[in-house]
Amino acid sequence: MERGLESMEAIFNPGSVAVIGASDNPGKLGSHVMRSLIEGRFPGRIYPVNPGKNEILGIKTYPSLSEVPDAIDLSIVVLPAEQVPKIIKECQNKNVKGIVLITAGFKEIEDKRGEILQREIMELANQSGIKIIGPNTFGIVNLHLPLNASFTPEFSLVEKGGISFVSQSGGMSHLMGFLSLQNKVGFSKIIGLGNRCNVDFAEMVEFLTKDSQTRVIAMYIEGIDQPKRLMEVARENSRGKPMLAYKVGRSFTSDKASQFHTGSLAGKHAIYEGALKQAGILMVESSEDLLDAAKALTLCPLPNGNRVAVLSGQAGPGMAACDICEMEGLAVHPFSAKTQKRVEQLLPPLAIRTNPVDMGPAWYDSEAIKGIVQTVLQDENIDAIILCIMFASANRSAVGMLADLLLEKRRNKPVLCCFSAPAGIWDDEIRRLEESGIPNYPTPERAAKTLVNLFRFKKLRN
Amino acid sequence: MERGLESMEAIFNPGSVAVIGASDNPGKLGSHVMRSLIEGRFPGRIYPVNPGKNEILGIKTYPSLSEVPDAIDLSIVVLPAEQVPKIIKECQNKNVKGIVLITAGFKEIEDKRGEILQREIMELANQSGIKIIGPNTFGIVNLHLPLNASFTPEFSLVEKGGISFVSQSGGMSHLMGFLSLQNKVGFSKIIGLGNRCNVDFAEMVEFLTKDSQTRVIAMYIEGIDQPKRLMEVARENSRGKPMLAYKVGRSFTSDKASQFHTGSLAGKHAIYEGALKQAGILMVESSEDLLDAAKALTLCPLPNGNRVAVLSGQAGPGMAACDICEMEGLAVHPFSAKTQKRVEQLLPPLAIRTNPVDMGPAWYDSEAIKGIVQTVLQDENIDAIILCIMFASANRSAVGMLADLLLEKRRNKPVLCCFSAPAGIWDDEIRRLEESGIPNYPTPERAAKTLVNLFRFKKLRN
Numbered sequence: 001m002e003r004g005l006e007s008m009e010a011i012f013n014p015g016s017v018a019v020i021g022a023s024d025n026p027g028k029l030g031s032h033v034m035r036s037l038i039e040g041r042f043p044g045r046i047y048p049v050n051p052g053k054n055e056i057l058g059i060k061t062y063p064s065l066s067e068v069p070d071a072i073d074l075s076i077v078v079l080p081a082e083q084v085p086k087i088i089k090e091c092q093n094k095n096v097k098g099i100v101l102i103t104a105g106f107k108e109i110e111d112k113r114g115e116i117l118q119r120e121i122m123e124l125a126n127q128s129g130i131k132i133i134g135p136n137t138f139g140i141v142n143l144h145l146p147l148n149a150s151f152t153p154e155f156s157l158v159e160k161g162g163i164s165f166v167s168q169s170g171g172m173s174h175l176m177g178f179l180s181l182q183n184k185v186g187f188s189k190i191i192g193l194g195n196r197c198n199v200d201f202a203e204m205v206e207f208l209t210k211d212s213q214t215r216v217i218a219m220y221i222e223g224i225d226q227p228k229r230l231m232e233v234a235r236e237n238s239r240g241k242p243m244l245a246y247k248v249g250r251s252f253t254s255d256k257a258s259q260f261h262t263g264s265l266a267g268k269h270a271i272y273e274g275a276l277k278q279a280g281i282l283m284v285e286s287s288e289d290l291l292d293a294a295k296a297l298t299l300c301p302l303p304n305g306n307r308v309a310v311l312s313g314q315a316g317p318g319m320a321a322c323d324i325c326e327m328e329g330l331a332v333h334p335f336s337a338k339t340q341k342r343v344e345q346l347l348p349p350l351a352i353r354t355n356p357v358d359m360g361p362a363w364y365d366s367e368a369i370k371g372i373v374q375t376v377l378q379d380e381n382i383d384a385i386i387l388c389i390m391f392a393s394a395n396r397s398a399v400g401m402l403a404d405l406l407l408e409k410r411r412n413k414p415v416l417c418c419f420s421a422p423a424g425i426w427d428d429e430i431r432r433l434e435e436s437g438i439p440n441y442p443t444p445e446r447a448a449k450t451l452v453n454l455f456r457f458k459k460l461r462n
Numbered sequence: 463m464e465r466g467l468e469s470m471e472a473i474f475n476p477g478s479v480a481v482i483g484a485s486d487n488p489g490k491l492g493s494h495v496m497r498s499l500i501e502g503r504f505p506g507r508i509y510p511v512n513p514g515k516n517e518i519l520g521i522k523t524y525p526s527l528s529e530v531p532d533a534i535d536l537s538i539v540v541l542p543a544e545q546v547p548k549i550i551k552e553c554q555n556k557n558v559k560g561i562v563l564i565t566a567g568f569k570e571i572e573d574k575r576g577e578i579l580q581r582e583i584m585e586l587a588n589q590s591g592i593k594i595i596g597p598n599t600f601g602i603v604n605l606h607l608p609l610n611a612s613f614t615p616e617f618s619l620v621e622k623g624g625i626s627f628v629s630q631s632g633g634m635s636h637l638m639g640f641l642s643l644q645n646k647v648g649f650s651k652i653i654g655l656g657n658r659c660n661v662d663f664a665e666m667v668e669f670l671t672k673d674s675q676t677r678v679i680a681m682y683i684e685g686i687d688q689p690k691r692l693m694e695v696a697r698e699n700s701r702g703k704p705m706l707a708y709k710v711g712r713s714f715t716s717d718k719a720s721q722f723h724t725g726s727l728a729g730k731h732a733i734y735e736g737a738l739k740q741a742g743i744l745m746v747e748s749s750e751d752l753l754d755a756a757k758a759l760t761l762c763p764l765p766n767g768n769r770v771a772v773l774s775g776q777a778g779p780g781m782a783a784c785d786i787c788e789m790e791g792l793a794v795h796p797f798s799a800k801t802q803k804r805v806e807q808l809l810p811p812l813a814i815r816t817n818p819v820d821m822g823p824a825w826y827d828s829e830a831i832k833g834i835v836q837t838v839l840q841d842e843n844i845d846a847i848i849l850c851i852m853f854a855s856a857n858r859s860a861v862g863m864l865a866d867l868l869l870e871k872r873r874n875k876p877v878l879c880c881f882s883a884p885a886g887i888w889d890d891e892i893r894r895l896e897e898s899g900i901p902n903y904p905t906p907e908r909a910a911k912t913l914v915n916l917f918r919f920k921k922l923r924n
Contacts, residue, residue, distance in 0.1 A: 027826065032855045104823070110811040138854065152854045154884050171776020171822075174852035175905065178882045182644070182904070222781065248781040251788030253818065286907040287782060314633020316682065319710040320749060326713030349572040356715065360633075361566070390636035392600065392614045393494045420640045422616050442644070443637065445748040 007131035008199075008207045010097030012142045012189065014073030015044045017149065018065055018096070020087055021078035022048030024056045029102060030078045032151040033139070034059075040141075040148030040156035045070060065090045072096045076139065076149050081105035081117055084135070088124045099125070100149050101134035107195045108136050122197040131203075137194030138170035143187055144213045150192070152177075161186015162215030162298040164208045166201060168193055172220040175287055183442070184434065185295045188213045202229035209237045218294040219245040219281075227275060234279035242297040242457060244282035246290040247272060282457040292446055293453040299437045300414040302458040303384040307333035308451060309376045310356035313363065313389035313398065317418065317444040318356040321386045324448035330384075330455060332356060339379040346371045355382075363394055366401045373402060377411050384414045384451055388444045391421030399429045407436050414454060416447045465591035470661075470669045472559030473595060474604045474651065476535030477506045479611065480527055480558070482549055483540035484510030486518045491564060492540045494613040495601070496521075502603075502610030502618035507532060527552045534558045538601065538611050543567035543579055546597070550583050554590045561587070562611050563596035569657045570598050584659040593665075599656030600632035605649055606675045612654070614639075623648015624677030624760040626670045628663060630655055634682045637749055645904070646896065647757045650675045664691035671699045680756040681707040681743075689737060696741035704759040704919060706744035708752040709734060744919040754908055755915040761899045762876040764920040765846040769795035770913060771838045772818035775825065775851035775860065779880065779906040780818040783848045786910035792846075792917060794818060801841040808833045817844075825856055828863045835864060839873050846876045846913055850906045853883030861891045869898050876916060878909045 017037060023030030030050070034057050037046050047070065048056040051063040062068050065075070065087075075096045077087055081103050091099060106118035118135065125132045133140055139150030143160040158177050163185065167173045170192045177190060188211070191204060201224055208214045224230055234243055249269045273283055282297075284290050308330045312318030322332050332355055335343065343353050346368040352358040357376075362368035376382055389398055399419050406415060417433065417440045419426050430440045441447040479499060485492035492512070496519050499508050509530045510523040517523055524530050527537070527549075537558045539549055543565050553561060568580035580597065587594045595602055601612030605622040620639050625647065629635045632654045639652060650673070653666060663686055670676045686692055696705055711731045735745055744759075746752050770792045774780030784794050794817055797805065805815050808830040814820040819838075824830035838844055851860055861881050868877060879895065879902045881888050892902045903909040 026855075029856060035855070151856060154853070154855070154887075157884055167778070169776060169778020169781075170854075171774065171780075171850070171852045172778035172782070174776070174854060175779055175882050178853070178884055179904065181884055220778065222778070248778070248785050250785045251794075253784045253788055253794040286786075287905050288907070312633065314631060314636070316629070316631020316634035316684070316710070317637055318633075319631075319684065320634070322715045323710050323712045324748075326715055332713075332715040388633075390633045391616070391640070392632075392636060393488075393497070393616070394491060394613060420637050422619055422640055422643055425616075442641065443749050445750070 003129035004131060004203070005207065007098045007129060010073040011100065011131060011133060011140065012147065013145055014147065016047065016070050016072050017042065017044060018047045018049055018068060018072045018075045019078070020049045020065060020075055022050050022056050022061060024053070029151045032153060033076055033078055033102070035153040036148035036150050036156065039153045040146055042147050043145065047072065065094050074098050074100065074149065076100045076102065078102045081114070084117070085120050085124060088121050091130065092124070092128045096130065099130060099132045100137065100139050101132050102137055102139055102151060104136040106135045118195060118197055125198050131199050132197050133191065133199055134194035135197060137192035138173060139192060141190040143189070155190060157181055158190070159184065159186040161188060163187050163218055163294045164189040164191070164211070164214040164216070165218045166191045166193060166204050166208070167220040168222045169220055172287065176291060179287065179291050183291060183295070184431070185291055196225070200226055200229070202226060202233050205230065205243070206233045209240055215241060216294050216297045217241055217243045218290055219243070220290070221245050221247040222249060224272070227272065231275055231279040234281050238280040238461070242282070243280065244284055244290065244293055244297065244457070245276055246284050246287065247276070277460065280460050282453060282460060284453060288446065289449060289453065292441060292450045296414070296416065296439050296450045296454055297457065299434065299439045300416070300454060301412055303414050303451070303455050305383040306330045306455055307381060307383045308386060309335070309379070309382045310386045311359060311373060311376060312356060313395060314360050315352060315358040317388040317390060318358060321388060321444040321448040322356050324445050325452065328452040330452060333381055335376065336379050336381045339375050339381070342375040343372055363398070366398065369398060370401060370405050373405060374409060377409055377413070382413070386416050386444070386447050386451060388418040388447070391425055396425070399426045403429045403433050406433065406438055414451065416441065416451050418442070418444045418447045466593060466665070467669065469560045469591060469593035472535040473562065473593060473602065474609065475607055476609065478509065478532055478534050479504065479506060480509045480511055480530060480534045480537045482511045482527060482537055484512050484518050484523060486515070491613045494615060495538055495540055495564070497615040498610040498612050498618065501615045502608055504609050505607065509534065527556050536560050536562065536611065538562045538564065540564045543576070546579070547582050547586060550586045553592065554586070558592065561592060561594045562599065562601050563594050564599055564601055564613060566598040568597045580657060580659055587660050593661050594659050595653070595661055596656035597659060599654035600635060601654060603652040605651070617652060619643055620652070621646065621648040623650060625649050625680055625756045626651040626653070626673070626676040627680045627682070628653045628655060628666050628670070629682040630684045631682055634749065638753060641749065641753050645753060645757070646893070647753055658687070662688055662691070664688060664695050667692065667705070668695045671702055677703060678756050678759045679703055679705045680752055681705070682752070683707050683709040684711060686734070689734065693737055693741040696743050700742040700923070704744070705742065706746055706752065706755055706759065707738055708746050708749065709738070739922065742922050744915060744922060746915060750908065751911060751915065754903060754912045758878065758901050758912045758916055759919065761896065761901045762878070762916060763874055765876050765913070765917050767845040768792045768917055769843060769845045770848060771797070771841070771844045772848045773821060773835060773838060774818060775857060776822050777814060777820040779850040779852060780820060783850060783906040783910040784818050786907050787914065790911070790914040792914060795843055797838065798841050798843045801837050801843070804837040805834055825860070828860065831860060832863060832867050835867060836871060839871055839875070844875070848878050848906070848909050848913060850880040850909070853887055858887070861888045865891045865895050868895065868900055876913065878903065878913050880904070880906045880909045
């Protein structure tokens, strides 16, 4: 195995981890990192390193890395910046394969010494082929091992799934993690690149394209030092795993701020955006859009065209979905004559029976709702379906029945749902649907916006 | 009291309610209405009317309205459409003050008879001055009484608050209710106007401008029959309660659909939108925006200008907020010299100390964070603050400390927060802040978008 790849593999799937700067003082990051490993049920061996302690959180502790009586795959480092070069050398002597360098105080600070220190550790690491995630990162999480190599034990609450998130901001990683808890989205890996001393977007994305537990690669970008390398990697993957990115710096102030934050040239947002799109990366506009689109890309087939059917249990939410679809380039397209005839047979002559269909009058007739959805699933004039039902006591059974139908009929078109209810009512049905490739969203507009993004992605791929 | 107003008052604050078409069969809407009243703890007297029953859900039941031995303030009607004219006459004979007419099958159906029937009941109601909410409505909810006069008992889960929501779609009312549960937003009244036979937006809004429990009036609009009357009412209220609206029909298909759905002329979205704005109504673009903006308008002072400070515990989320602010007309404005100096004293020379401020390096120094927020609160160059902190174990106490500070310092500028954490961690602090006028949002972008809407509303009012 190539040295860099071996190092990355060791970072995400280590058998043994040393925590250099481990602590049991809750005021120190070293204590949070220890809790992340332990509470996150890391299945490998943990070696805290701290010269002043014999034991931390019940685990035998060593005065230095060299005294650890085992080979170390991954070192997590939380010591102050000025001690880091010495630690990197110790890691080299110990043949440590990879490093997560949480410590801040490098290229991101105003003081020139930070940049000098970062160059020093980068050169050290490159000499020996060790990959360093960071410095100035919250860490990394691999929910499949599981490994929580971060200073936030709560990342272990995130569900296991197919999305890997690569982020230039720890804050944005935390936000995405917490949003995923509310939206029941599963992640494979959550990665804070920090100052990217020798692992930048390009290397990380390349690694993830080959990682069997990653199905979709989502990015949060402020600025990129080597945009061409990322474009190359993306183009090489242009028929592979879906890639999408949320880039800030669209406004002047935020663009300027990103230059400070990660010590990288940001700027020229429009140029970046165009280049990333050309490389086949879907660009989205907010943290919610990123999560929503990543979820759909993990679950759904892509639409073959822009013709969408909007089927709703109540007219209003259906109209809200239509608005978004049509304003963003999708067509709420007429059904085939056969489908239209069938819908008219099934629905009483109340209200809207053309696309969008208001299925409200059929609430008490589950066979009618079933028949409508089934016929539209088979309509060759329709590339995708948005299905919205707002709970009312009288339609409680509708979503379970639709779930059975949708899961039974094999389909090659995306179905995006907005089934909205108080907590606890449709949770099981929604989970069943999502596990089988039919995502649910909290509002009709978000379901529609996500379908728009699926269609944009399909166009990028063509 | 004027007759119409008395009728409206009786609808929302009745002492006695008759349910005409009450049932204990869960397949009938009449059973859900009964459950809504009972489970919603309506404090007045409930009289089920059903000729085939002596008792429904433990409550004595009468064969007809005329046999009810009490005066009736509100009748909720769920009988089939063709029986409704007779029922309206019975209500008149009984001196019932107001009606919620849930029954569908009127102007909204393709069959001409629906329109004729609706005209008939409208004329009957107008003769006697009775106000009818509906037909074709899910009902109304007054969370302050409490009264749940709808077919969805779960509306009683919504918290009591200052927003009254007037909607042309029952589906959108349910969506807003369920979103409010997740977002902890309180409502005063949730009102389904249905086919608006003799209560349209104008009458309802006029009533709500005088309702002491309503502080903000939020609307969902498809089409309006008498737009001029609504504009007049809005203009008369132009210094009063904030009013905001989400109007669908921005796209061709949805515009056309709305004509069918509520049997009203929709169309000409741009004209409507301009006219509503001119009348002082804030127009928003999605169900989430409507909820977010209504919440802020209930809680916050308006910004005096467009100069916003973005203070964040991590740089990334702050940049995301800056992007939205600047793209939508707010200025992330330089601090006064005094503020800038103070921020530099408080923060180490790491990263961003100008606006936006990355307070990350001060995580362990709560006095510094406190000092920064306090000095920016007092800066005359700044009209509003967005404050974003993503939870990490190491900053758990930050939000409690900031809550104390924000609540202690009297302020006249809006502070909008995005404090994001797994459920259960900051819930108490966030609740404490929101109860005192500082709203929290799930993402930095939504906090920023809401501030944009507050600023737009301020401009409408000027």
